[in-house]
Amino acid sequence: MKYIEIVDKIDTATAYKNLSHPSSGGICVFVGAVRDFTNNESVVSLEFETYKAMALKEMDKIADEAVDKWQLNKVVVRHAVGVKHVEEPVVIVGASSAHRDACFEACRYLIDTLKERVPIWKKEVFSNKSVWVSAHP
């Protein structure tokens, strides 16, 4: 069972319900949130936008890859879009498997690969400027 979504707001409490499974002895979840400082500059907010049709396709592929590789029982890949403030969750990935090694590794793969491939863009807004993250070398 896969939960692949782009949402306006992430509810972290639903992840356990999504991932709970009778054959799963291990459930691992990673939550990415808005941090207050980048390179000593105070962050006002992050703004996320996406090419939704393609992002969902890529998220689905990544989830399938993780399910195949680690024999997951359930997987969550959920990303938020719009304006997010400090401490708000922006992404949640989770994996549920018989034993903990598989779900820890799968969780790392899900977030690392999402960051490499999924067409979502983040703009950091500071008090005096805004910057598209990673756009320039």
Added chain:
Amino acid sequence: MKVLLFGIAKDIIGASVFEVPAQSKYPSTVKELKDVLVVLFPEFNKLSSLAIAVNSEYADENIILRAEDEIAIIPPVSGG
């Protein structure tokens, strides 16, 4: 030909959709489209990467573009 724009690509071109101008050579491949873009908007050369999606899939440079394709510029992604 219409090209969807996101993130910094939208700022560089100053619109959310780019129409390849009639006076440009009509790009027949992903490579040719990239060439048109960097000539018209040299700012694209300064990005960490520049990918093109065709029908919501990453497309290699030799992919042929057809009139009915949905084409998008994918500047460096930064989700998570």
